[in-house]
Amino acid sequence: MSNITGHFFRRRWLDFRNGHGLYLAFVMSFTNFILIGYNFAVKKAPFLSDFFDNTIVFALVFIGFYIPVAMIIGYYHRRKQYVVEAEVGLQENWPIVWILRYQIRLIQGETTPEENKRMLTYLDNILKRHKKEDLMFDDETNKK
Structure with missing residues (x-):
């Protein structure tokens, strides 16, 4: 196929x-x-x-x-529980945590060239798998 x-x-x-x-x-x-x-x-x-x-x-x-009772419960859930669900989701989503941690270190100027290369390779592989190479930039010219 x-x-x-x-x-x-x-x-x-x-x-x-x-x-x-x-x-x-x-x-x-x-x-x-x-x-x-x-x-x-x-x-x-x-x-x-x-x-x-x-x-x-x-x-x-x-x-x-x-329906009104379900809407009230749904409103409460949206206002109170979504935050908990998002936090739990973040705690279980190690790739996003890794990327966010890298971004913080990058902003602070604490990343190494090897770490930068590893992060770009990881992200480039995701873009390639989804056939989104047009979103990748050339490191040397900083252009598509």
Whole structure:
């Protein structure tokens, strides 16, 4: 299989996973969540049957309550937890830490020529692997 064909199929696989995981599975699981709630809450409790005579009424009331609560929880998560997740992600992402540490040392003038060469080789290999050679600069002329 050629590289172009492999790239095409990898992109389609990514599209499939995103479409399934972010959209279709979400809608199906949310619908399932509402139906299970209806069957356990309304059908098992006779006093609730008087308020919710069918599944559609229950679903509308449930959604009207559930979505604002989920938005409040999501807002809290975004404001408080993303920082924790980013910190943990950074602690596990040693290549980024290595590059950031190198940048600090470079700014401070503490890098060696060997270290500079090693860093450029590492980054150049990443660019080559992604076929982004046009982003690489020639060291001697400082131009593309």
